[in-house]
Amino acid sequence: MAAETGTPTTLTLKSNDDELFSVAESAAILSVTIRNMVEDGCAGGVIPLDNVDGKTLASVITYMNGISAIPADEEKKKSYRDKFLSDKDFETLADMVLAANYLNMSCLMDAVSAKIAQVMEKKSVGWVRRKFGIENDYTPEEEAAVKEEHKWTFEGVETDDDN
């Protein structure tokens, strides 16, 4: 690490669709995956991130820069995270949780997981099956029995025509 030079070190990250991004090392090491590469001295040149596409990586870098600019104040960091995630749809959040998992960024992982849980709060069973790619392996009778057992939890569920 070039700490003595006084100029901030910049890393170059490459997405799986060959987009290049420059990011300050101090922000990028929020990712434990990247920090390990830096510590092992293999962060010279371009760091390829094979599991993250350009659109998601751009978003993650925005988050890295935003959160690392905030001093150690958990309240402020939390409100930054809330604001950062507030307008994201399910697909974007799903890409982001996969990227956060791959990059080993636990604070982003937890925040995105909580946000997805919040998005799911009033969603129907059919919506969840579609979005998560879950096959319904119940027989119609079994499914009806499980639904009947927890009938009250189906009150106030959103209608199923949204995406």
Added chain:
Amino acid sequence: MAPNTCTSYLPPEIIENILLRSSVKPLLRFKSVSKSWNTLISDPIFVRNHHNQSKKSSSDNLFLCHDYYTLSYSNLYSVVKLEDRKLQTLQVFECSYRWEDYVCSCDGVILLATGCDTYRRFTLWNPSTRTRTELCHPRRRIEASYGLSRDPTTGDFKVVVVGWRDSYSVYSCNNKSWMIFNKEHETPPRTGPSSCYRSFPEVCVDGVSYWVWRNTSHIEKGIDNNSWNELMTVENVCMRIWNFQPLCFVEDKIVIQDRRRDKLLAYIPCEKRFEEFEGDAQPFDRVRLPIPYTESL
């Protein structure tokens, strides 16, 4: 993963991480998604982790209250959040039992004494899942204290009934049976949690029940692993015992409600002194007995 096409589906460990952060109502609904989701959501380890997660995010400031000012004998209970010295109602539950039936609570599950044979028949009520379990003590015991605790490893709920002198009994919800034990420490005669009809609720932390026991001073006792221990003497108490209501543990302090003055106090065991919460005279004067509350599957 090509850009701008359909999202690749999330792996099971990430799905589990998301579901741990969901509230109880959607989780019960999502048992209908598939058999594997049902198995996951019903798993005791998932239930325990989910409860720990909900405790972490609610940070000890949810209470279940009976809003007895609006409807004097209503069956409505509200979950209120205590934040910045304000009460905010989050949810309202309906329960067919009266507030007078309340005995004690643990981890969002509430023990109620039910039926006309009071203090023999009990109901365990979980407002988050809207489920209840009935149980019956072999003997009717008014002169006893009651506790409810959850085993931190097995997730088993245990009802503890403590007689004043001799023995105590523990009901395991998993085994559906009572076990009788003898106290190793003799409780001095004529002491007890309270001489009034309704006994004092205990406080349960990590599977251990704690009571405030009345003596010349107040002694905390606990049941851990089905054994009974005297823990400490609470000193410098200047209020009458029935105004003294332990609510929950916050860090290393015991939060106590002074019911006479509608005040919350914290007892600091290592310094043997009380401290008052700043300016919190207002929040609880509307309600009679706030119960610490967290969501529980």
